[in-house]
Amino acid sequence: MLAAIDRQAGRIAALSEAILRDPETGFREVRTAARVEAELRAMGLRPETELAITGVRARLRGRCPGPTVAIIGELDALAVPDHPFAGAATGAAHACGHNAQVAAMIGAGLGLAEVMGDLDGDVVLFAVPAEETIEVGWRLEQRAAGRLEFIIGKPELIRLGAFDDVDLAITSHATVSTPDGPSIEVLGGAGASANGAVTKHVVFRGRAAHSGHEPWAGVDAQKALTVATVAIDAQRETFRDADHVRVHYTISAGGNAISSVPAEARLEIMVRAATVDGLRDASGKVDRALRAGAQALGASVEITTAAGYFPLEADPGGAELAAAAARAAVGAGQVRVHEITGHSGVSTDVADLARVMPVLSVLSGGATPGYGPHSSGFYIADSDRGVIAPAKAMALLTVELLRDGAARARALTAARPRMSRDEYVATRRSLEGAETYPSAPSAPPAGGGAARSRAVAASSTVPVAGSRTTP
Numbered sequence: 139m140l141a142a143i144d145r146q147a148g149r150i151a152a153l154s155e156a157i158l159r160d161p162e163t164g165f166r167e168v169r170t171a172a173r174v175e176a177e178l179r180a181m182g183l184r185p186e187t188e189l190a191i192t193g194v195r196a197r198l199r200g201r202c203p204g205p206t207v208a209i210i211g212e213l214d215a216l217a218v219p220d221h222p223f224a225g226a227a228t229g230a231a232h233a234c235g236h237n238a239q240v241a242a243m244i245g246a247g248l249g250l251a252e253v254m255g256d257l258d259g260d261v262v263l264f265a266v267p268a269e270e271t272i273e274v275g276w277r278l279e280q281r282a283a284g285r286l287e288f289i290i291g292k293p294e295l296i297r298l299g300a301f302d303d304v305d306l307a308i309t310s311h312a313t314v315s316t317p318d319g320p321s322i323e324v325l326g327g328a329g330a331s332a333n334g335a336v337t338k339h340v341v342f343r344g345r346a347a348h349s350g351h352e353p354w355a356g357v358d359a360q361k362a363l364t365v366a367t368v369a370i371d372a373q374r375e376t377f378r379d380a381d382h383v384r385v386h387y388t389i390s391a392g393g394n395a396i397s398s399v400p401a402e403a404r405l406e407i408m409v410r411a412a413t414v415d416g417l418r419d420a421s422g423k424v425d426r427a428l429r430a431g432a433q434a435l436g437a438s439v440e441i442t443t444a445a446g447y448f449p450l451e452a453d454p455g456g457a458e459l460a461a462a463a464a465r466a467a468v469g470a471g472q473v474r475v476h477e478i479t480g481h482s483g484v485s486t487d488v489a490d491l492a493r494v495m496p497v498l499s500v501l502s503g504g505a506t507p508g509y510g511p512h513s514s515g516f517y518i519a520d521s522d523r524g525v526i527a528p529a530k531a532m533a534l535l536t537v538e539l540l541r542d543g544a545a546r547a548r549a550l551t552a553a554r555p556r557m558s559r560d561e562y563v564a565t566r567r568s569l570e571g572a573e574t575y576p577s578a579p580s581a582p583p584a585g586g587g588a589a590r591s592r593a594v595a596a597s598s599t600v601p602v603a604g605s606r607t608t609p
């Protein structure tokens with residue numbers, strides 16, 4: 139199996155290179171998906187396509203029915219316009235190394251195809267869209283048009299049932315590398331955890347007027363935004379230490395002309411926390427602060443909250459299994475295990491998958507030294523470490539899970555209870571919502587107040603009465 143991957147290493151690396159040079163952002167990875175589909179067809183498989191718009195998957199059958207292991211590759215690029223391989227027109231760039239993941243997934247499949255007759259379960263090769271939370275406005279438009287509901291790939295695929303026939307997942311991801319660094323890194327430690335996140339797309343609306351002639355006739359949307367951000371910052375001490383809350387925002391649009399009172403201002407906000415309850419609490423406080431800004435200036439604010447990622451709880455035992463497989467695949471000297479016992483402030487949609495099934499992960503080296511993921515110089519420069527090594531590690535890990543009656547896969551799936559798809563979708567929906575506050579600032583108080591109250595009730599834990607009433 140490993141020899142088969144070595145034999146086809148040129149083809150696997152070429153796929154990674156081709157995707158690197160043709161980046162596409164989330165839910166728009168049409169050409170990347172077509173490449174994956176072509177590779178799967180060349181393997182004699184019958185891929186399913188257009189899953190959550192661009193997702194592609196195909197099944198390799200084992201010798202008998204048993205657990206199904208999905209090997210995941212992410213299709214999407216980031217938008218980093220000054221990246222050396224950025225698309226000229228779009229600014230999209232594989233600054234997170236997902237091109238290597240997709241190729242490693244295909245590489246693992248090429249190896250596994252040789253040994254499926256010895257395995258007691260199936261493998262699904264799964265190219266998933268939109269891992270990165272970017273272009274939120276565009277994704278919300280797609281949601282409004284009915285093309286998707288959840289704005290991240292794996293959650294949307296879970297909602298659609300595309301993981302219903304999968305029992306465990308294996309992921310790889312590029313990480314920071316040094317010239318003499320290992321090919322594979324594994325994050326170990328039973329206590330490893332990471333934050334979940336919700337994103338908010340916020341629009342303040344006021345009224346334009348001449349800033350010199352009659353500023354009193356205007357309503358300054360930008361100042362409403364300023365009051366809101368001060369109110370958000372005033373919340374920080376109220377977040378519980380154990381919840382590890384982070385709130386970051388960026389002002390995506392302000393006024394247009396210095397001599398005109400800004401009629402519109404926009405914010406993008408990400409709220410992160412270590413628990414679902416912590417997310418809900420912090421998200422509600424941020425909404426309260428946003429309403430306060432609108433209230434203070436007599437503006438209105440539209441708040442659209444989309445769930446990003448769930449908080450991550452690592453699977454105990456998974457890291458040891460992944461590290462052992464990686465050592466066997468690429469040599470012990472090429473594998474490093476980081477014992478993580480603390481909590482990480484970052485977020486990943488691997489955590490969403492981990493809500494519904496065990497997920498085992500490896501990190502791969504071979505990236506440009508001195509650059510971190512999402513920076514303008516980060517890409518996979520050494521395909522042996524960045525593409526072929528994770529392909530071998532994931533293939534061997536799959537064999538370990540599915541050999542001998544798939545005993546290891548069965549033990550992992552039985553280790554702790556998981557959410558059902560319905561529970562997952564309901565919990566995720568409970569973190570989302572849309573409201574306008576007040577619903578109609580220049581209309582009589584009765585107009586639309588009931589509708590706004592319903593919207594607020596659906597989106598927030600903060601009860602709000604009539605449209606002119608302070609919450």
Ligand SMILES: [Zn+2]
Pocket residue numbers: 234270511512
């Ligand atoms: Zn990323």
Ligand SMILES: [Zn+2]
Pocket residue numbers: 234235236269311
């Ligand atoms: Zn990534």
